Amino acid sequence: METILKCENLCKTFGKRNILKNVSLEIKEGDILGFIGPNGAGKTTTIKLILGLQNITSGKVTINGYDIEKEFTHAIKRVGAIVENPDMYMYLSGYQNLKLVANLYKGITTERIDKVVKLVKLENRIHDKVSKYSLGMRQRLGIAQAILHNPNLLILDEPTNGLDPEGIKEMRELLVELATKEKMAILISSHNLAELDNFCTKVCIIKNGEVIETSEISAIKKEASQDLKLFEVDDANRVKNIVKEIVVIDKNRFKINLPKEEVPNLITELVQNNVKIYEVKQEEKTLEDAFFEKTGGNVIE
């Protein structure tokens, strides 16, 4: 598979503050990369460096083999993006906004515009002024203008803001379709992990301007969950007196970090202390738990 976007050791400083430190990431065609980090971690800054909206202090961004700083127009040609908010021209209709975009690329036909409008399910409201749109509708219009010219790299900065659960589900389906059918590479940033849980193929976790983890999504969850065991007993508080390391969840349940081999020993010890054990199981972690584990909570330095 071909690499579409490659960031190598991106650094960005504003005055004395280092906003980004050696951020590297790579997206291949058909990939959906979840770019995850707490607010202020540097997600939007990274995206702005990728799109040439800010100067790169050091490092390199290549898109489709072109350097974003040296060959901007070639590099940006096949990129579609929403940065921060879906800022559209509010005094124009959705359709007029798309027409403005179409004017700036070669060969975008009216049929293409209509097709994209249908794709983002805006066909009923496309001729209304954008100022009358809800935030969710503007997000969808933002995606429409980003994919209008058939890009092979789509960069979406918090695209689920303002969408209802139904809208989020629809967008996921749309993005998966774009990635699989059109072989688009997609970078999607978010601080809301739950919505990235099931459809990203890769995640990149960023904290305080540093990438702390890049891996396949299944791997990161598995790794974080491995040692966590959940016990169901008759009195969890009594167990606390016997084994100090446990985390009591409620009267009947507790959690403990324990390698597989140690589990029989703990069971034996509890049975000897007359604790009734109803169930022992491997705890399934959500991406969110994994995220907090990796980032150590949402701390901005």
Next chain:
Amino acid sequence: MSLSSLVKNELIKIFKKKTIYITMGVIFLLLIFMNCMFKYADNGNTINYYLYSENYVQSLKSELETLNPDKPSDVTTYINILSDIQLSEIMEQHKDAEWKLAIINERIAPYISERNTYQYGAEKNEKQVEIINQEIDELLAKLDENDWKYFAREDLAQAEQQIEELNRQKEQTEDTAVIKNIDSQIQTAKTEKEIAEYRLNKEIPYGNDYLNRAISNLQMANSNLASFENTDELTYQEKLEYNSYLEVQAESRYILDTGNDINNSDSLKGILQNFYSQFGIFLIVVVVMIAGTIVSEEFNKGTIKLLLVKPYTRSKILMAKAITTLIMIIFVIIVTLLMEILIGGVIFGFDSLSEPVVAYNFNTNTIQEMNIFANLGLQTLTQLPMIILLATLAFAISTIFSNSTLAITISLLGYMSSSIINQLAIGYDLQFLKYFVTMNWDLSMYLYGGLPYMEGMSMLLSILICVVYFLIMMIPTFIVFKKRNIKNI
């Protein structure tokens, strides 16, 4: 993927916004208002120009009663007020013709105050009073003959006689100083003769209409030009003055020769020939508004990001916005002109458009006639540097500081203070301001071979200075825009 698609998009953005329609609508209403003002402001009867109002005469009379002519402190005021009252009484009796009032005002009024001075003043002289009264009565008798030409013929005869007399005196003397003095007196007499001939040949009765104004302007110009005659070396300031009198002289003669009221502002042509001095401010406001928002608004609304991730270099994007501003300048000028032609035409009629615009050519010392539309084109060309530079200022400030309010305010303040700066520069002869932009951006001073504000300026130099200022503003704007980090909004 060219510049033209970017420009097309910029134009779409401007014309889909309400702002441009609202501002042009406001200008339309202002134009209607101003044209109505031109039409109805000055329709007063010219007879009233001379007559005192009844209330005023009444107040003079009551003031007179409080004064005592025997008191030395009161006597001057007493004489003045009494003369005014007597003058107004005579005028009341002769208000059947304007020319009579003009004659009374010009020729009888001095006699009345002279008589009153002899009657009530410090040196009383009954005999003089008697003589003056006779003169007044003679003049009044002539007025009753209802022939204004009598006075003109009298003037003519007097002037001719005077010229003859002066020439005779000139022959009898060798003294250059005396000859100089006589020459200047001959000049004055010749002016009197010229005017009297104009009156008789062109049938111009005494009064206060544009022909009489042309006569008094001619008189003024001639006497001022004569006063320069004896100066060998004119300073630049004097040269400017001298030229302006030449212009007045030639224009006045043209008015008297053709009977064409070239300065009449109560016609469509009259308004259009002063288009930029009357309505320039409207154009400037709209143009500055467009130039001051075209970049910064995209920054403030966040839409700049949409534009900057398209496959165009930043220079191209900014260039498109600059070109769009230029197109809008031309658009606003044309639309405002068309609106004025429409409104002025409806209010004053379109007939005057066929009248020529008259201008004095300083090079050939002749009057030249010009079609009003050619004149409008010429006016526009001379004003374009100023309009473009003000737009550039707004464009630069709004791009560099992304602050529309600052850009618009500074540009408009610059426009308003420019005439003050120029007046100071000319008034105090501040030579270093010769190269300042406001002294050079209005090229109309060079029209028809006119002299520039200061010595050493030339049209080519002015255009060059304007280009330099344009580049000084534009180059940093492009650099800043190219290097700029798009901050979070």
